Amino acid sequence: xxxxxxxxxxxxxxxxxxxxxxxxxxxxxxxxxxxxxxxxxxxxxxxxxxxxxxxxxxxxxxxxxxxxxxxxxxxxxxxxxxxxxxxxxxxxxxxxxxxxxxxxxxxxxxxxxxxxxxxxxxx
Numbered sequence: 760x761x762x763x764x765x766x767x768x769x770x771x772x773x774x775x776x777x778x779x780x781x782x783x784x785x786x787x788x789x790x791x792x793x794x795x796x797x798x799x800x801x802x803x804x805x806x807x808x809x810x811x812x813x814x815x816x817x818x819x820x821x822x823x824x825x826x827x828x829x830x831x832x833x834x835x836x837x838x839x840x841x842x843x844x845x846x847x848x849x850x851x852x853x854x855x856x857x858x859x860x861x862x863x864x865x866x867x868x869x870x871x872x873x874x875x876x877x878x879x880x881x882x
Contacts, residue, residue: 766877767798772807773881777822782810785882786828793835800876801832802869803861804843807882808850811842811857829859843869 770789774781785801793799803811810826817824832840840861847853847863854863864872873879 765796765798767800767875768792769800769802769873769876769879771802771804771873771879771881772810773805775806776810776815776826777817777820781882782807783825785880786825788880788882789832789837790835793837798839799837800839800841800872801837802841802843802873804846804869806846806850808842808846808852808857811840811859811861812852813856813858826858832859841869841872 770785770792772782772785776782789799789801811829812826815824815826829840832838840859842854842857842861842863843866844863845866847856854861
C-alpha cells in the first residue's frame, strides 16, 4: 500500500460474542486497521448485535467479557458504528439496549453503505 493512501474498511460482525473467536478476532483486526490510519467502519448484524448488548455476564461460561472494549473505540478514532435495524428487531432489542452509540440503518441502507467501501470483511 502506498504511503498516504487511505482505504475505507468495513468490518461486518455477524456472530454472537462468545462461543467462537470471530467477535474477538474482528475487534483485534479493527484496532490494527485503525493504528494504520485507515477509515474504519464496524457493522453489527444478525447475532453480531449481541456483541454490543449492555450487561453481558460471562463468568458462567468462563470467558473474559471484552464488551467494554467497544466503549474505548472512540479513543482510537473509530466512530463509525452501524447496526442493522432488522437484526435488532428480530432479537427484540432496541438502540437503548446497546452499550455504545451507533447509527441504526435499514438492510437496504446498509447495502448502499457497503457498496461505498474499498474493503469489506465479514466475521
